[in-house]
Structures are given as structure tokens and as C-alpha cells.
Amino acid sequence: MNANSIISMIMRMVMRTIVNKGVNAGINAMGKRGASDPSQGPSQSAEARKTQQRARQAIRIGRRFGRF
DSSP: OOHHHHHHHHHHHHHHHHHHHHHHHHHHHHHHHHHTOGGGSOSOOHHHHHHHHHHHHHHHHHHHHHTO
């Protein structure tokens, strides 16, 4: 392997980690946003929980495909 391919490989690994952390932080922030005001009733409806569960499943599947 030459230096260019090694640098490219390391940059891909670092960027993937940074992007995944950013996506996770954004999802967590959106999840916490609804729970900040308890006067509005329950933070999530059943439909919102199912949507969030589907999103997490899609992220997991994407990570599995990203490994190949």
C-alpha cells in the first residue's frame, strides 16, 4: 500500500466515526426536545415510538451493509 491509500483509508475511518457520532447526537437531541416540556402531556405517542424504532433498525441495517 502506498501512502495515499493509507491516508485515504484513515480519513474514511475518521469521517465515518465523526458522521455517526453527529447523527446519533442529532437523533438524541430530537428525542430529548419533546421531553423538555412535561406540561404538554406524554413526550411521545405510540406512532412516534414506532417511527423511532424503525429509524434505529434502518441505521443498524445500514451499518451492517457498510461493513462489506
